[in-house]
Amino acid sequence: MAGTTVSGIGSNIDTQAIVKSLVDSERAPKQTQINNQTLKATTSLSSIGKIQAALDAFRGAMDNMKATSSFSGLSGNSSDEKVATVTTGNGAAAGNFSLLVTQLATASKISTKVFADGASSVVNAGSTPTMLTIKQGTNSFDVSVPAGATLQQVRDSINSQYANQGLSANILTDASGSRMVLTSSTTGIGSDLTLLGSSGLETGTSILSTPQNAKYVLDGVSMDSKSNTIADAVSGISLKLTGVSPVPSGGGAATPATITVSANTSTLKSSVKGFVDTYNALISAVNSETKVTTNADGSVTSGSLTGDASLRSLMSAVRTELNAMGGTGQMKSLAQFGVETDQKTGLLSIDDKAFSAAALTNAADINGIFSGDTGLLARMKSATDSFAQKTTGVFAARSSSLSDSLTDLKKQQESLDARMTSLQTSLTAKYTAMDSLVARLRAQSDSIMTTLNALNNPKSD
Numbered sequence: 001m002a003g004t005t006v007s008g009i010g011s012n013i014d015t016q017a018i019v020k021s022l023v024d025s026e027r028a029p030k031q032t033q034i035n036n037q038t039l040k041a042t043t044s045l046s047s048i049g050k051i052q053a054a055l056d057a058f059r060g061a062m063d064n065m066k067a068t069s070s071f072s073g074l075s076g077n078s079s080d081e082k083v084a085t086v087t088t089g090n091g092a093a094a095g096n097f098s099l100l101v102t103q104l105a106t107a108s109k110i111s112t113k114v115f116a117d118g119a120s121s122v123v124n125a126g127s128t129p130t131m132l133t134i135k136q137g138t139n140s141f142d143v144s145v146p147a148g149a150t151l152q153q154v155r156d157s158i159n160s161q162y163a164n165q166g167l168s169a170n171i172l173t174d175a176s177g178s179r180m181v182l183t184s185s186t187t188g189i190g191s192d193l194t195l196l197g198s199s200g201l202e203t204g205t206s207i208l209s210t211p212q213n214a215k216y217v218l219d220g221v222s223m224d225s226k227s228n229t230i231a232d233a234v235s236g237i238s239l240k241l242t243g244v245s246p247v248p249s250g251g252g253a254a255t256p257a258t259i260t261v262s263a264n265t266s267t268l269k270s271s272v273k274g275f276v277d278t279y280n281a282l283i284s285a286v287n288s289e290t291k292v293t294t295n296a297d298g299s300v301t302s303g304s305l306t307g308d309a310s311l312r313s314l315m316s317a318v319r320t321e322l323n324a325m326g327g328t329g330q331m332k333s334l335a336q337f338g339v340e341t342d343q344k345t346g347l348l349s350i351d352d353k354a355f356s357a358a359a360l361t362n363a364a365d366i367n368g369i370f371s372g373d374t375g376l377l378a379r380m381k382s383a384t385d386s387f388a389q390k391t392t393g394v395f396a397a398r399s400s401s402l403s404d405s406l407t408d409l410k411k412q413q414e415s416l417d418a419r420m421t422s423l424q425t426s427l428t429a430k431y432t433a434m435d436s437l438v439a440r441l442r443a444q445s446d447s448i449m450t451t452l453n454a455l456n457n458p459k460s461d
Contacts, residue, residue, distance in 0.1 A: 015431040023424045030416050038409050043304040045402040047289040051311065052395050054285035055388050059381055061278040066377045071271050071370040075264040080257040082243045092236030092261055098219050100256040101245045105187035105214035105228045108136070110195070112151075113204030116177040119152040123201060132199040134158070134167065134182065137190055141167060145199045154201065155180055181208065188213050188226025214241055217256070237261060265359045268366060272355070275370070275377075276339065276348045282318070283346045286311060310387070310394050317383040319346075326376055329365030331358065334376075337366055 065071070074094060076086035083101050115121035124130050124145045132154065134141040141162050145154055151171060158169040166185035171178050180201070182193055191211045195202035213224040218233055225233075228241040237259070245254040289305040305311050322341075325332040338354030341347070359366060370376050387394045 013435070015428075015435055019424060019427045019431055022427055023420055026423060027416065027420050030412075034409055034413055034416065038406065038413075040304075041402050041405045041409065045399060045406070047304040048395050048398050048402070050285055051289060051305070051314075052388070052399070054282050055314075055384060055395070058278055058282040059384055059388055061274070062377045062381045065271065065275060065278075066371070066375075066381075071268065071367045071377075074261055075267045076237060077260045077262070078257055079260070080246075080255075083245050083257040084242060084259070085240045086259050086261075087238045087240075088261055089236050089238060094261050094263060096261075097234060097237075097259040098217075098256045099239070099245075099259050100217040100254060101214070101241050101243065102217070102254070103212065103215040104241055104244065105226055106209060106212050107184045107187045108191055108193040108211045109181060109183040109207075109209035110193050111172070111182075111206050111208050112180045112195070112201050113206075114177040114179050115151050118173055118178045119150065119155075119171050121151045121178065122148060123151055123154055123199060124149045130199040131197045132201050133196040134162075135194045135196055136167075136184060136186065136192070141165070142197075143199075145201075151178060151180055154199075158182070183209075187211060187228065191226070216241065234259075263363055265356065265363065268359055268363055269350070269355060271370075272337070272339065272366065273350060276350060279318075279322070280347045283315075286315060287345060310398060313394070314384065314387050315346075317387075318380065321376065321379045321383050324376075324379070326374070326379075327365055327368030329362060329368050331362050331365040332369065334369065337362075 072088060072092060074088050074092050076088045076092075078084050078086050078099075084099055115123075124147055127147050129147060130145045132143040132145055134143065141158075143154065143157055143161065145157075149157075155169040155171055158167060168183050168185075170181050170183075172181055182195075184191060184193060188211055195205050213226050214228050214230075215222070215224045216230075217223070223233060225241075230239040230241065233239060239259070245256055247254045288303070290303045290308065290311060292303065292306060293301045295301060322334070331337065334348075335341075337358045338351035340349050340351060342349065368375070372378065385393075390396060
């Protein structure tokens with residue numbers, strides 16, 4: 001018959017198909033179990049990974065929003081950003097300040113002697129390494145100078161080792177040769193750079209710039225700072241000095257800049273919207289992994305984490321804090337400021353009109369709800385701690401358990417494959433033996449029939 005495979009030469013029976021059918025029948029129940037469990041564990045592990053990523057992003061955003069204190073509803077402004085810029089933080093209060101900058105903080109800058117052969121000049125002509133030590137206050141930075149090292153190589157060594165600690169080396173070249181110039185990002189009196197050691201670079205140095213403190217007058221009070229970034233001159237306000245106060249073209253006293261800290265409802269709303277967006281991102285991630293989809297044929301497909309107890313616990317913890325009363329003002333809930341919850345999806349939205357009306361007179365209440373050690377941001381972070389810990393958290397433990405399950409399933413698959421290979425070998429041997437026996441019996445039958453036929457048909461003379 002066309003297309004039929006006959007593997008039993010003696011029996012004319014397709015023994016390979018029989019063996020395959022028997023092996024497949026033996027494999028099917030366990031293989032189906034392994035496949036189903038592997039698919040479930042893999043999809044669950046992927047979904048939990050997505051939830052962990054969303055939760056980490058949510059918690060990180062809580063930390064950032066808490067640190068920036070943007071819920072204070074205050075913003076800072078400088079009348080002359082060429083003199084100073086301003087940011088507000090914890091403890092800031094509305095007010096105006098006069099700022100006159102007479103001197104910026106500067107860093108130390110020193111130069112080595114001139115090397116006539118330029119950047120390729122050999123610094124260490126000896127046969128053994130020497131040492132260059134860069135000293136700044138109580139800090140020392142050692143640089144090994146190998147035998148035959150050039151000025152360029154010493155510069156590169158300094159930058160590769162100490163650039164992240166604020167040191168920087170460059171080479172200046174003119175008609176007389178090259179010199180290495182060292183400077184530091186550390187400013188202020190006492191940050192002078194000096195060179196010591198046995199490299200030869202420490203001799204003949206010259207000071208290009210002496211470090212100095214910033215000098216400024218804030219509301220009539222003269223002050224100084226080692227840095228141009230001033231975080232504690234006014235409570236809750238950080239100033240970054242960017243230049244010296246300008247003097248009028250006609251001469252006279254320098255013109256001070258005005259630093260203003262005032263209420264800003266748009267900044268406050270932007271901060272609340274940032275919280276809403278961050279919260280919604282977490283809820284959307286959860287919804288995506290737990291949704292139930294109705295198919296065209298009326299059947300339903302559940303998400304990989306639909307009904308998951310850990311996820312229900314997480315959402316319960318988060319929503320409990322969201323709905324809790326907080327703050328010390330008259331308004332203690334987000335709903336009073338126009339932040340609404342969609343009862344179907346759990347997502348938040350802002351009623352612009354209601355928010356603007358409430359923020360106009362109760363901005364401090366919003367700050368009280370979100371900020372502080374007992375504010376919503378801190379409580380949200382605390383409520384998710386047990387779920388998000390990297391090694392001992394609920395989802396980390398789930399991921400570890402699922403990974404272990406996948407490893408065990410892989411071992412089960414290997415064991416099943418080995419057992420089926422052994423079974424196939426055994427059945428093949430048995431059916432081959434059977435086929436050989438049938439062939440021998442058939443040969444014997446044919447021989448007997450030939451003899452009988454000869455006896456029944458005697459030859460005529």
